[in-house]
Structures are given as structure tokens and as C-alpha cells.
Amino acid sequence: MLLLAIESSCDETAAAVVRDGRHPLSNVIASQVDVHARFGGVVPELASRKHLEAISVVVDEALENAAVGLDDIDGLVVTRGPGLVGALLVGLSLAKAVAFARDLPLVGVHHIEGHILAPLLEHEVRFPYLALAVSGGHTHLYRVDGIGRYRTLGRTLDDAAGEAFDKVAKLLGLGYPGGVQIDRLAAGGNPQAIDFPRPLLHKKNLDFSFSGIKTAVLNYVNRQEGPIEGSALQNLAASFQAAVVEVLCKKTLRAAEDEGLARIVVAGGVACNSGLRSAMRELCRVQDREVFFPSSLLCADNAAMLAVAGDYYLSAGLCDPLDLNALASWPLDRAGRLV
Ligand code: KG4
Ligand code: ZN
Numbered sequence: 540m541l542l543l544a545i546e547s548s549c550d551e552t553a554a555a556v557v558r559d560g561r562h563p564l565s566n567v568i569a570s571q572v573d574v575h576a577r578f579g580g581v582v583p584e585l586a587s588r589k590h591l592e593a594i595s596v597v598v599d600e601a602l603e604n605a606a607v608g609l610d611d612i613d614g615l616v617v618t619r620g621p622g623l624v625g626a627l628l629v630g631l632s633l634a635k636a637v638a639f640a641r642d643l644p645l646v647g648v649h650h651i652e653g654h655i656l657a658p659l660l661e662h663e664v665r666f667p668y669l670a671l672a673v674s675g676g677h678t679h680l681y682r683v684d685g686i687g688r689y690r691t692l693g694r695t696l697d698d699a700a701g702e703a704f705d706k707v708a709k710l711l712g713l714g715y716p717g718g719v720q721i722d723r724l725a726a727g728g729n730p731q732a733i734d735f736p737r738p739l740l741h742k743k744n745l746d747f748s749f750s751g752i753k754t755a756v757l758n759y760v761n762r763q764e765g766p767i768e769g770s771a772l773q774n775l776a777a778s779f780q781a782a783v784v785e786v787l788c789k790k791t792l793r794a795a796e797d798e799g800l801a802r803i804v805v806a807g808g809v810a811c812n813s814g815l816r817s818a819m820r821e822l823c824r825v826q827d828r829e830v831f832f833p834s835s836l837l838c839a840d841n842a843a844m845l846a847v848a849g850d851y852y853l854s855a856g857l858c859d860p861l862d863l864n865a866l867a868s869w870p871l872d873r874a875g876r877l878v
Contacts, residue, residue: 540613542849543637544842545598547630548622548650549675550574550581552593555843556605556612560850563660563843565604566836569593576715580705587625594633601842609641614858616849619647619874620866621676627865635861644858648848649874650840651677654806656686657844658831668831669800671791673815674807675701675716678747678787679871680794683804686851687875692794693745700783701809703749707756707779711772721776722812728770728777730814733759735782745794752782784814788822795828803830810838852876 542560546553550571556564571589575581602608617634620627631647638645654677655670669692670681678695698706701718708717713724735755738748756779760767767775795803805819810832823830837844852858857876 540850540854541607541611542846542853543598543601543609543612543615544845544849545594545615545617545630545634546650546653546840546842546845547590547594547626548618548620549626549840550586551840552590552597552630553840553842554598554601555841555846556601556607557843557846557850560847561660563846564607565601566841566843567597567601567604568836568839568841569597572716579709579715581623583623583625586623587629590626590629594629598633609637612641612643614644614646614849614853616646616648616845616853618650618653618845619863620649620869622650622865622867624865624867627867631863631865635863639861644853645861645863646849646852646857647859647863648845648852649869649871651679651807651871652689652848652874653844655681655683655689655804656847657806657833657837658804659847660837660843661834662831664802664804664831667800668802668804669791669795669798670804670806671787672807673700673787673805673809675699675705677807678749680745680791681871682798682800686848687877689871689875691870691872692798693747693790695747695749697748697750698753700747700749700787701807703753703783704809706753710757710760711767711775718809718812721780722814724773724776725780725814728773728775730777730781732774733778735778737782737786740786740789745790745797747786747790749783752779780812780814784812784818787815788818791819792822792826792828801828803828805830805832806838808839811835
């Protein structure tokens, strides 16, 4: 089955053509980062307008790169939520229009469902596994028993980890989005230079909290006389990143142990972080667990990742009606469909 996948939940307009839910023939992403950078974050109204300008160009490019036409497509999969509702509606409307015009089946999937199944596009990952979804909007731990079978084990009580990276980068004047800049600076710094808090690390539950680390960074910055530059800035970035990474790794491994899961998937934009990748790999090696990270193109928002669930649902005859609406918030536990 050849699927056309469309994603527009935040600030990336993306389309992909994927064969049999496993083999991307194209994966096109048009980023709006430059548009939002001068505002220090995503401006929802601007995002919708930019999606509208980009969407048909991106879809045409995805078909062209895959060397197929709409006649070859067997179905559509689109992000239904969660996300910015105006942004989601652009992708959803285009997907519905193509489905109607070509009389093709359509299925709407959860954005995080896409992220946590993305490694299946590159690796054989057997179920069940533990998934850490870590992005600008999510820091959630899920037990994944199969496609459509998800159970939330823990979640952030305030900021998502990516949000904390972005806010800290902003207060250090590093620009938006800040995760990549902090990652780059941290590589040259000393992670033990400043002892930032590790919130909720010693609580037995699997929830996270990142707003306290962000405030600790702000207080540290306010205590300094003069600007923080050079190696001092690198040390600050490294120490902040080390605090976030330690909490993410330890809670994830505790969840794997509690649930008796030997395989771990780390997905979402923050899964690109080099400190997180190396620390998680090392801890999993010591504990004899397998860990899977998508490649960077598949960690960030993209459309190919949607096709894993989309193909599975459509193959089972589960499709959505053409009056399907976007959902700004949507718990993953309720989004999975049992086939
Ligand atoms: O999954 P994603 O592309 O979009 C959402 O669904 O939110 O994640 C974006 C987030 C941003 O907060 C960004 O700063 C963060 O992922 N990010 C990183 C890195 N690359 C992207 N955070 C830390 N280190 C990175 N290398
Ligand atoms: Zn995402």
C-alpha cells in the first residue's frame, strides 16, 4: 500500500510517500523556523498562514521525489492532533480534499503516535517497548504494546523538556529554537560546573518537572555580574543539559524496570540531543537493554512517521469520515485504535 502522509501540527509543513508503512520513498519538510525566530517562539496565526502557502508545494514535491502521482496513492494519513488547531486544519483540509477528489480512504493519527513509532521505519523494533516522547510540547513515558496500544506511565507536570531548552536558550540570548544551540555549546563545557536541581528524580512516580531547572538557570544568570560568555557559557549550557538528561535517563530506565521492558525508544525533537543519546546508550548498555533513536530527520516533525500507524489502521479497514475535525489536545491513551 502506498500512502501519502501529511503533517502540519506546529511549525513544519511536511509530506511523505511511504510504501507498506515502513519504506519512505520521500519525506519533505518545509520549516518555518526563520519566520518565528524573531518572535522567540511559534506564532500560531503566522504558522497557519505559512502552512497554507507551503502545503501544496510540499505535497507536490513529496510525490515528485517519490516518482509517483496521485493515481498511484492508495490512501491518506494526516496528523489530527494534538497541536495548533489552525495549523492542523491546513493539513487536514488538504488530506480530506484529496481523499474526496480521488475517493481514497483517510485516517487521522496522533502526532506523538507518529513520533514513538518512527523507529520502525529504520529498525526492527519488537513490541512491547517503553517510549520516551520528548519534544517541544511533550515529555511523556508510554508503554507501547503494539500499534494503537499505548498506556501513559508518566508525564511532565509543567514544561516539556524541549520547552525548557528553548526558554533557557532564550534567556541566554541564543535564539529560537534553542535546543540545538545548547547542545552545541554543551559539547565544549563542563557538565559538573554548576549543580542545577534534578526535579522529582527521587520521587517514586514517573512524572517530570522542568520549570524548576529553568528558574534555577535564571537565578544563576541574575547572580552573575556582567554577561556570561565563552567557557562560562559553555559550562552553563553543559550543566543545564546534564540536569535535564539525568532526569530523563533515570526516569526512563526506572519505567523500563518497573514494566519489565527490555527495549526503549526515544523519539521527538529532543531525541536529537547528543548528550541524551550518549547517556541513554551508555545506561542501556550497562543494564542490557536495547535503545532505539530515530535518525535526526525522523526525530523532528515529519510526515513519514505517521505512515507506520496509518498503514496499519487502513490495512485493517479503519478509516475516518470526511467530517473529521482537528483536536488541539488529545491524550494518546485515547487515540490508539485497537485493531
Ligand atoms: O518534535 P519537535 O520537532 O516538535 C514538537 O512536536 O514539539 O521538537 C522540537 C523541540 C524544540 O523544543 C527543540 O528545541 C528541541 O526539540 N530540540 C532539541 C534538539 N534539537 C531539537 N533539544 C535539545 N537538543 C537538540 N539537539
Ligand atoms: Zn513533534
